Amino acid sequence: xxxxxxxxxxxxxxxxxxxxxxxxxxxxxxxxxxxxxxxxxxxxxxxxxxxxxxxxxxxxxxxxxxxxxxxxxxxxxxxxxxxxxxxxxxxxxxxxxxxxxxxxxxxxxxxxxxxxxxxxxxxxxxxxxxxxxxxxxxxxxxxxxxxxxxxxxxxxxxxxxxxxxxxxxxxxxxxxxxxxxxxxxxxxxxxxxxxxxxxxxxxxxxxxxxxxxxxxxxxxxxxxxxxxxxxxxxxxxxxxxxxxxxxxxxxxxxxxxxxxxxxxxxxxxxxxxxxxxxxxxxxxxxxxxxxxxxxxxxxxxxxxxxxxxxxxxxxxxxxxxxxxxxxxxxxxxxxxxxxxxxx
Numbered sequence: 001x002x003x004x005x006x007x008x009x010x011x012x013x014x015x016x017x018x019x020x021x022x023x024x025x026x027x028x029x030x031x032x033x034x035x036x037x038x039x040x041x042x043x044x045x046x047x048x049x050x051x052x053x054x055x056x057x058x059x060x061x062x063x064x065x066x067x068x069x070x071x072x073x074x075x076x077x078x079x080x081x082x083x084x085x086x087x088x089x090x091x092x093x094x095x096x097x098x099x100x101x102x103x104x105x106x107x108x109x110x111x112x113x114x115x116x117x118x119x120x121x122x123x124x125x126x127x128x129x130x131x132x133x134x135x136x137x138x139x140x141x142x143x144x145x146x147x148x149x150x151x152x153x154x155x156x157x158x159x160x161x162x163x164x165x166x167x168x169x170x171x172x173x174x175x176x177x178x179x180x181x182x183x184x185x186x187x188x189x190x191x192x193x194x195x196x197x198x199x200x201x202x203x204x205x206x207x208x209x210x211x212x213x214x215x216x217x218x219x220x221x222x223x224x225x226x227x228x229x230x231x232x233x234x235x236x237x238x239x240x241x242x243x244x245x246x247x248x249x250x251x252x253x254x255x256x257x258x259x260x261x262x263x264x265x266x267x268x269x270x271x272x273x274x275x276x277x278x279x280x281x282x283x284x285x286x287x288x289x290x291x292x293x294x295x296x297x298x299x300x301x302x303x304x305x306x307x308x309x310x311x312x313x314x315x316x317x318x319x320x321x322x323x324x325x326x327x328x329x330x331x332x333x334x335x336x337x338x339x340x341x342x343x
Contacts, residue, residue, distance in 0.1 A: 002304065003326040003333075004058075006176065006222055006258050006282030007066035007107075009096060011049040013041040016095065020074070023088065027080040036091060046098055053286050055106060061304050063283070065337070067330065068096055069110040069141050073189055075180035077115040078148030082123055089114040089127055097135045104340035108333065109137040110176065115146045117153075121164035128164075132171045136339065138332040140168070142175035142219075144201055149184030149193055156201055156219075157208035165214050172331045174218035174256075177201045190288035198226030202255070206239050206247065211254045218254060218329050220280060224270050225257035232273045251278045256329055258282035259303050259321070262289050267306035276317045280325050281307060 022034040054066060070092035077085060089112050096109045111131035113124040121142075131137040142164075145151050154160040156177070168175060182193040198221050211217060221228075228235055236247050244250060251274075258280045261267050271279065282303065289300040298305060307313065307321055327334055 001065060001337075002063045002322045003281060004063050004066045004283050004285075005220065005280045005326050005330075006260055006284045007054060007068045008071045008284065008287060009054075009068060009092075009099060010071050010286050011053040012071065012095065013045040013049060015040050016091075019091070020076075020088065023084065024076075024079055027084055033084065033087070036087065039091065041095065041098075043098070043102060046095075047102055050099060050103060050107075055103065057285050058106060061283075061302055063304060065105075066107050067110050067138065067326070067333075068099060068107040069176075070096055070112040072141065072178050073181040075112050075115075075141070075143065076148075077143050077146035077180055078117055078183055080116075082114065082116045082119050085116045085119075086114040086127070093127070093131050093135065093137075096137075097131075100136070100340065101343070104343045108336055108340065109135060110139040110141060111135075111137045113140055113142065115143050117146045119146070121161050125164060125167045128167060128171065128173075132173055132332070136336050137173075138330045138336055139173045140175050141178040143179055144177055145179050145197055148180060149182040149187050151200070155204040155208075157204050157210045162213070165210075165217050169214060169216050174220060174329050176220040176222055176258075178222055194223055194288070195226045198223050199228060200226075202226065202228050202235070203238075205255060206235065206244060206250050207242055211250075211252070215254075218256065220256045220258060220329065222258050222260055222282070222284070224259060224261035224266065225274065229257070229266075229270045229273050248275050248278075251275065253328075256280055256325065259307060260284040260287075260301075261303065261306070262300040263293070264306050264309060267303065268310050268312060271307075271310050271312040271317075271321075276313065276320055277325060279321050280329060281322045 019039045026033045093111045100107045100109045179197040182189040187193040256278050260282050283301050285301045293300050
């Protein structure tokens with residue numbers, strides 16, 4: 001099985017965007033929030049939105065299953081208060097559940113969280129429990145910067161996050177560390193902000209003892225680990241200068257990078273310097289880069305092609321990247337695949 005661990009629902013029905021626009025305007029003007037009952041999205045609309053995009057590309061590119069979550073840039077944790085974030089998050093997660101119900105063999109859910117600026121992560125525990133226990137989701141997307149680009153939350157290693165980590169371990173689910181849309185004009189959301197946050201998260205983690213406190217905590221750093229593989233020597237050197245272990249040892253069974261890297265040399269570098277046990281296949285399609293590379297004639301985000309063609313992985317290594325590592329990092333995945341296959 002070829003498992004894509006990083007997919008977002010970016011082709012949502014149009015009425016979802018209408019609702020969010022009205023909700024956001026209501027926040028700005030302090031008007032009553034739009035009622036959820038006014039949001040209309042039929043099963044046929046959802047089917048059409050998936051069949052012409054993610055499902056079509058799964059079939060064309062030869063992947064089997066996508067671990068699927070709401071649009072990352074649309075989480076919008078900097079918009080409104082906790083009540084707004086909670087209402088929006090529940091709508092988005094319920095929509096992912098509908099996709100997984102309509103296409104049970106192709107998609108398995110991961111949840112957005114109702115994070116809010118200044119609100120402790122404990123406020124997201126109830127929604128995580130609902131999604132895992134009631135909707136069959138196998139993980140969550142955890143935003144290290146609910147401010148939308150101003151990085152004013154405590155670092156991921158701060159005890160502020162610890163109650164949420166405890167709940168993750170209790171539920172046996174990992175988190176992908178993923179920011180949302182950026183409201184800081186100095187940063188481009190998908191071009192710099194995402195990668196900056198990925199790199200920041202790794203830097204925080206490698207100088208901390210968080211994995212001593214939580215040996216079972218599993219965190220996926222998307223987009224190929226940000227700048228870390230390219231600057232592997234810099235990060236190794238900083239860790240060693242600070243009397244920390246080698247990076248590979250720090251990553252261990254706790255930190256994992258995905259393969260959302262959109263050119264062959266980038267995947268070749270990733271697979272050369274990062275331990276194969278810490279790499280999960282992912283494409284993020286349909287996501288940040290949707291076009292065709294004029295140099296190759298292939299889609300930039302067809303990352304399976306890069307894994308297939310890299311000289312750095314044996315057949316056994318590729319099995320780990322495509323399937324085995326995902327089964328390890330998402331402990332609930334195997335049972336959920338079997339459950340949905342019966343539906």
